[in-house]
Amino acid sequence: MADHLFAPGFKTDPYWWDAAPRPSVVEAALPASIDVAIVGSGHTGLSAALTLVRAGRSVAILEAEVPGYGASTRNAGYVGRTLYAKYPKLEKTFGAEKAVALTREGVTAHEYIVRLVEQEQLDCRFEYRGRFIAAESQAHYDKMAHEFEALRRVAPMEGHMVSRADQRTEIGSDYYYGGLVLMGTGALHPGLYQSALMDRVAKAGATIFGKTPVTAIRREGTGFEITTSRGRIAARDVIVATNGYTGAPTPHLRRRVIPVAAYMIATEPLGENGVRRLLPTRRTMIDSKTNIFWARPSPDGKSLLFGARTGIDDGDLSRKAILLHGHMTEVYPELANVRMTHCWTGNMGFTFDLLPHAGVVDGVHFATGYCGVGLPMGTWLGHKSALKVLGDKGGRTPFDDLPFPTRPFYNGRPWFLGPLLRYYAWRDRRR
Template identity: 35%
Template sequence: MRFRDESGVQTSDSSSSNYWNLGVPDFVPVDRPLRAEYDVAVIGAGYSGLAVAWGLARHGLSVLVLEERSIGYGASSRNGGMVGPSFHELGMVGLTRKYGEEKTKSIMRTSVDALAYCRELFEKNQIDCDLQLTGRIRGARSTAHLDAIVAECARLKAAVGLAYEVVSPSELHLHTGSNAYVGGVLYPMDGGLHPKRLVNALATRAEAAGAQICQLTPACRIEKRGRGFQLSMPQAVVSAQQVVIATNGYSDSRVPAMNNRIVPIDVSVAATRPLGMDRVRAMSPRLHMHGESGRVFIWSRPSPDHTRFIFGGRLSRPNAPLHVQCEQIATAVQRIYPDVLPTDLEYVWNGKIAYTSDHAPHLNEVDGLWLIGGYCGSGVTRSLFFADKLVRKIARQPGGETPFDDIAFPVMPFRRLAPLGARIATSYYGWLDQRDSKASK
């Protein structure tokens, strides 16, 4: 196992623009000759792919992981590192209408189970990823939003035992330095971690267990061959009995089974220059993770060392020049923290998250391929939990069942137009949020 250090000027199209790379070297796999055959080939070396490879290798299967770019290149090393139950977007009422009460409870319970699984995984395997369960405050931008959030929390507490605390306007200053909210809810079991450290930990353990990891190695073609598959790469052709597609928001036409079922959403993330612990504490007195109500929302958090603040969401145009993105992000953030200036943003980077048409994550077998992903912006805990379930399915071990097993992974309607539709919807939802905000004042 070797690592390579990254350094350079912060630019929006460079790996050095990602704050999570600061002081954390890239994982570089051991260079080994390819075998002719593998039990399982995994496409994509993010959280899902690496965790699946680690688990299968521990069961004695031969595993090949193919990554077109560097290890963890996509959302797994670009996300906000926030962990929590990540409940289904439709909520208890919407899910009950669709699936009934018992199915809804099972779906929501997996979210609670996922967080518990990750905590146990990190502790049992001594994974050092700066996990800090400092809680998450979700601010309500209107009284109507607060009523809706509290009502949903009450339903979730009754159904799956969700822990939460209602935060009144008079108590908000204890949890956030923002004056943008009329109240909120605290989720005390939530927290944050360091995404890049988690990537490296998973890759290190997968390789140590026997998985072969190849970066800068795209799977150019995957073809069914008898009971297995043939995978063509620029330098070789290998076969595998089973194939896992873990490309998520970075899928393309080479993996149509996944690509046709998700829509990638561009997300911007920015980390401030070192602000000092006093200013960070002023913004987040108890070092909570931060979220908010609204259709287009901003999340934020202190950095793991508590010296910077990190903001994320659909805040800027990813292809815009760096200074323009800084201005766009700062303008959006000033609604919450008016004193944040474009010059305060030292790192700006972009990534893609994967949404599904039914707002649900999926673990399905389609055309003989295993598909894992569609985390809808909440992939840290979901990816590891689903990876464990997939490992159990492939290795034919007990405990691989999920409430999603009998829910088909729907094809995304008008897939080619989906990214454009997502951008239009984001603009429209942002306008609706502004309209609702003005009406509530």
Template identity: 45%
Template sequence: MTTARQIGPGGNANLWAPDWSDTSYWLDGVSAPEVPQGSLPPEVDVVVIGSGYTGLNAAIETARGGRSTLVLEAGAPGMGCSTRNGGQISTSIKPTLSKLAARHGQARAEAIRAEGRAALAWIEERIRTEDIDCDFRRAGRFHAAHTPAAYEGLARDAEVLRRTEGIEVEMVTKAEQRRELGTDAYHGAALFAQHGALHPAKYLHGLLRTAMEAGAQVMGHTPAEAIASGQGGHLVRTPRGTVRARDVIVATNGYTTGTTPWQQRRVIPIGSYVIATEPLEKDLMDRLFPTDRIASDTCKVVYYYRASPDRTRILFGGRVSAGETDTTISGPRLHHDMCNIFPELRGTRISHSWMGTVAYTFDELAHCGTHDGVHYAMGYCGSGVSMASYLGMRMGQKVQGLAEGRTAFDDLPFPTRPFYTGRPWFLPAAVAWYRWRDARQRHQAQALPG
């Protein structure tokens, strides 16, 4: 735990609650299942590398399918972005149908877009059938336009989505937006009524418990250091020894390392930063989030925010610097940006400031498949709660040879760039440019008459 008194020169101690924490708000008061640390088995059917949403959903499938399953985690189980995200659930597919059709043809494009809707429906069913208490609900998303031009673009996109994909979307004008969100900072929004929300850590811990009850062995603080593949299967080396596996599933997403260099060259790790406010008065929360939607906006460097499940705090996330930074630096910047949207919050303090690492891809699509005999699913581009879970489940089916394991993402080209090795040297310049452009567009929109 870090306190405001430890903040260095230039920090504003008045922004920080006296007992503020640099750990995820979602972990407060949530007990993880006890994970027995037995010995490393010499041989299993399946090794899953990573204990987030992807890895645990894969492990549930393989263990229930009768495969001896070992989940390896470099840190504590579930301590990656699966317990550090905003808890927002969308249909996960960023490229539009027309963009995907231009790349992959109309039929494949429609199938990819349909997978996003399937993932959202599937995670609701997974939570229900496994009886995971994680505050899941179809909250609806208020996707706000940061400029009038962005609103017009949302309106055009909404018409296409309704007509071509049957997606439920309603346009909310600037004059109407306070019925949904207590701010005048935006120029209207698109309302996606079917999008959802959950408590990330409760969901993760429910998956962890389910995987272990299914028979999977989970080993924390046991990183996979190397994978040697051959005709007889795979040898996975760890600090505790080497385990032989018939199948390996790589489920590391934003935490992918040189252990799997082919995958590392194809994902871009990006830090996403979040703060939680101290508890707020009920009437203030009711004014700011009258319908309890989750929210995001059309800035290229997007903000995402929501009320906590108990409606006592606001959780506000985004990227606030060109490069990676410390949460004592990101916290005040996020607070500043939050107050630009909600000026009433200027006197509130930060109770939590944390970050997690997501993985983007060069084509803005998730990817799953097999390379050199190793299965993988990753690259959720910041929208991975449902898609990571869904593709993890499909990977578990695929390992068992089940036809239903196939997805529209299978065998898609997984692009990289020349000389890229997994260290995104280009990211600071790109983020700085997009942040400047977002700010310039907002400034120009504020200068428009009326």
């Protein structure tokens, strides 16, 4: 075993939890009734709660684990302005008008979170430096340039291509074939973002009940009866915000959301100059593989955070860490002997059409399936769900009326994912 790659005190909790430890669980009894019950305490649930409490509704957030347990405190912190699904594909599927509306919603979500951070003064080390999207091959570079031209014709996007010869201005590596610098994007500390949001939500009067899994949601008169491990609660409205952790209490969603595990490591401190050698502009980086590599500086600029091998179960997180380290040194050979301080995982929520979905099923509101862009999109669609509950027409989104596909026999356990992603990883390596 490559023991020398583990720093003393190596952790399998998220790097973010060092600066933003998970809060303690409220012991208070559940209220007998509430205006709105929100299931899940991530970006989606908290954003919905903030809008609702500020509009005078009483809100209880019910969380199965510790508050903020899910992907919202485990992600990479990239604040993008695009959807996972590319514009040309959307246009082919939905026609130009709908494709433009969906694509622009990515930009609106981005603008919303930027405004929220500013207005609420959420101290989350938001840095607005852009993103470098590295091309895995010359063919990917050409495709990227073409797709970016299509995208900027329909939505406000700024950026420029960087050739392979010039790429060292963006990345301290010769691994890639150049790429695209996408401006108008940034990165934050997701743990601190989540903690700051929790603080605003609590101050406004909502309570997060941790260690309170919801086990059933049943219609009762004009409202709902929600069963939890800590008793029942009557709610006029319910918002389900469980994304990649969606389970049995919402079978309709469970059949439509695909939990996909993503993995990251953090290096020991390399010093600011050390990190600048790897990412000279301090932008975030992702590449164009199907099963992507991504890297960013830690918010203090001293360590590198790196992710790869999404959706592939390689055993425990120590073993996973070694495999991720191997990929990191493919890109950055100079890191071969650098130790890791953390390796962690979390579940993203994907969908069969690779699009987010929001709406109402059997009277229950939901927002889900962000396909890896849930930091802005979850924040935005949580807010939109809240507006719907409030009967505000501003709650409508282009994601509302999309068909929400499932597959025969799919019940929330994506048995097909491992083989598929291993195949992609193998194909990616044959560039």
